[in-house]
Amino acid sequence: MTRTSIREVLQSDSPEPEVLIEGWVRTKRDSKAFSFIEVNDGSCLANLQIVADATLEGYDESVIPLTTGASVSIRGKVVESQGKGQNWEMQAISVKLLGAAEGDFPLQKKGHSMEFLRSIAHLRPRSNLFGAVFRVRSRMAYSIHQFFQEQGFVYVHTPVITASDCEGAGEMFRVVTMDGEEVRLGDDEFFGKPSYLTVSGQLEGETFACALSNIYTFGPTFRAENSHTSRHASEFWMIEPEIAFCDLNADMDLAEAMIKHLVTDALESCREDLGFFDKFVDKGLIGRLESVRDRAFERVSYTDAVKILQESGAKFEYPVEYGHNLQSEHERYLTETHFKCPTTVYDYPKEIKPFYMRTNDDGKTVAAMDLLVPGIGEIVGGSQREERLDVLRANMKAHALEEADYSWYIDLRRYGSVPHAGFGLGFERLLMFVTGVANIRDVIPFPRTPGSAEF
RNA sequence: UCCUCUGUAGCUCAGCGGUAGAGCGGGUGGCUGUUAACCACUAGGUCGUUGGUUCGAACCCAACCGGAGGAGCCA
Structure with a gap:
């Protein structure tokens, strides 16, 4: 049967x-x-x-x-x-x-803390909450592929092990081989030079966009940052589309359309599970998701965002000052108090952004954007990439980067350079947003955080 | 890396200076369709570790270890 x-x-x-x-x-x-x-x-x-x-x-x-x-x-x-x-x-x-289950089976029908459930990550998918979280996770992964595939995007597998220290941002995990207890370094190094776990597939993604036009990546990334917050993990999954012949406006359009598509699909395909979250995890979740689905997102330039914050009269722990990164509290004010909806902030001062972002005509700002959502903050970070060879070289110099380390990246600007743009979406942060689950450790099956790599 | 909170039974917690408690879970028995079922009985703990203060420490102090939250950085 x-x-x-x-x-x-x-x-x-x-x-x-x-x-x-x-x-x-x-x-x-x-x-x-x-x-x-x-x-x-x-x-x-x-x-x-x-x-x-x-x-x-x-x-x-x-x-x-x-x-x-x-x-x-x-x-x-x-x-x-x-x-x-x-x-x-x-x-x-x-x-x-x-x-049979032995008498010390740890899951009961009530009263478990999230901390305890994390300590039994091999059994927690048998709970209502985690069953629901991981069904939604699976559906959202499917839905991401659906969103891009239906628009003709090509899925590219960028490497997990990389020798390029991508944009010099964030601490990286070193990849080594062992000779007994001895780590092989220098001339003995497996790849002949230092190699790392990737922090982003963006630079490799750009090379494929400059051939296949519209591409996306979806895979694990690694950050060795020693950060202890509910929104950071050492291993997480990221979606990084890259679009050729595209400017920042179209990039922002795509990011917003993607978020709307995913939220719409979650509301349709995961109703029972979302109902559980709405009841037990985050009251009002479904109403909030419906408004994300139905309402237009806001867009504001960094310069205007600074003005809004300065004129708000709100008290902030850190002062709002042009030329400084927006603090978590500032982002929260914009999206939760001022606009009360997902908000894209664009055109940031060039000093606070990486070398590959395209310099705007004002010479002061770059074509960067962050999509902020209530409750979580930054969920998408993206930019139009600098396609002009001379400007890119000048930016690298200003960021003290060696051209030799990025020769292949520079080549894209020497052979048929095109305007292009892309962004990165943190998959777990999207899941936190869709499920209302407050801690990143609870939307990834086996979380890796500083000091913790169980299972 | 910095700041804050926290660690008592398998789990969730109470006890906060006089030497260990409840509910749930486990076991046993009962029970008229229950649904966080119910009723009775029962087993289960060097109170995170080490040191100190005290006649006496789960309780006060210090260090360490584990867990969590926030900041920074970012996704």
């Missing part, structure tokens, strides 16, 4: 004489004449309620010993439920205990 998913069973529109379901016991309630077993197989948030009569063959061996966490294979009749709380339930025909 073929297994039916619990999701399909619960979506039945008529009774079924016999189906087979398999999953894990969430809870069991016994009375003298029968037991109620709640089974979840991860196909959806809801459990299937099984009614197992005490007269069932093997009841004492298969049903009585069931505890939370045990795995079962159950055949039964799908019938309308007599009780409240569910439309359908299963009247068991046979219950088979596949794997």
